Amino acid sequence: EAQVTQNPRYLITVTGKKLTVTCSQNMNHEYMSWYRQDPGLGLRQIYYSMNVEVTDKGDVPEGYKVSRKEKRNFPLILESPSPNQTSLYFCASSLYSDLVGSGPGELFFGEGSRLTVL
Amino acid sequence: AQKVTQAQTEISVVEKEDVTLDCVYETRDTTYYLFWYKQPPSGELVFLIRRNSFDEQNEISGRYSWNFQKSTSSFNFTITASQVVDSAVYFCALKGGSQGNLIFGKGTKLSVKP
Numbered sequence: 001e002a003q004v005t006q007n008p009r010y011l012i013t014v015t016g017k018k019l020t021v022t023c024s025q026n027m028n029h030e031y032m033s034w035y036r037q038d039p040g041l042g043l044r045q046i047y048y049s050m051n052v053e054v055t056d057k058g059d060v061p062e063g064y065k066v067s068r069k070e071k072r073n074f075p076l077i078l079e080s081p082s083p084n085q086t087s088l089y090f091c092a093s094s095l096y097s098d099l100v101g102s103g104p105g106e107l108f109f110g111e112g113s114r115l116t117v118l
Numbered sequence: 119a120q121k122v123t124q125a126q127t128e129i130s131v132v133e134k135e136d137v138t139l140d141c142v143y144e145t146r147d148t149t150y151y152l153f154w155y156k157q158p159p160s161g162e163l164v165f166l167i168r169r170n171s172f173d174e175q176n177e178i179s180g181r182y183s184w185n186f187q188k189s190t191s192s193f194n195f196t197i198t199a200s201q202v203v204d205s206a207v208y209f210c211a212l213k214g215g216s217q218g219n220l221i222f223g224k225g226t227k228l229s230v231k232p
């Protein structure tokens with residue numbers, strides 16, 4: 001079954017304790033991305049990756065790191081979490097093409113990871 | 119800079135009413151892509167449609183239809199004969215052709231009451 005898998009789904013942690021949210025997709029997608037969802041703010045992009053070893057900042061990258069060593073995995077790292085990073089996080093992936101008229105395909109989302117930082 | 123505006127924060131209708139969700143976008147790219155996603159109360163994000171800037175044809179899929187107007191930079195979504203199962207938050211999103219990032223609007227929460 002085609003899917004994007006995030007872990008953990010729920011996590012409560014304390015300020016400053018490093019954590020990693022894993023994301024894996026089995027669709028051989030080039031494009032992967034992380035979003036956070038907060039009430040009244042919608043979905044905001046944290047980082048994205050167009051392919052292996054290529055990552056770029058989204059709109060709210062501060063306090064986060066990512067890596068793309070393999071095509072299927074795109075972990076989100078919070079080196080020193082703070083309470084303002086309490087949020088619902090979504091990982092997503094899609095096929096991507098540079099051909100005119102093609103462009104990004106449908107984004108497949110994981111089920112979300114609800115993170116609480118105390 | 120790219121921007122997506124969904125001016126309607128919340129809409130409440132009674133079942134069987136038609137409802138239109140507005141989406142206005144800004145981009146300097148001549149090639150761009152527009153999307154709609156649905157987030158039901160269960161929380162997952164469900165893809166509804168993708169439209170590229172070269173294709174201004176409106177689309178209908180069952181009770182759902184989309185009106186793409188480049189002249190007004192809008193990509194509105196209409197649900198005909200709404201049902202309780204349509205209750206969800208709906209997000210409009212934009213990706214410019216020269217950009218790698220996909221920008222979402224803040225979403226419109228639709229409540230359909232029986």
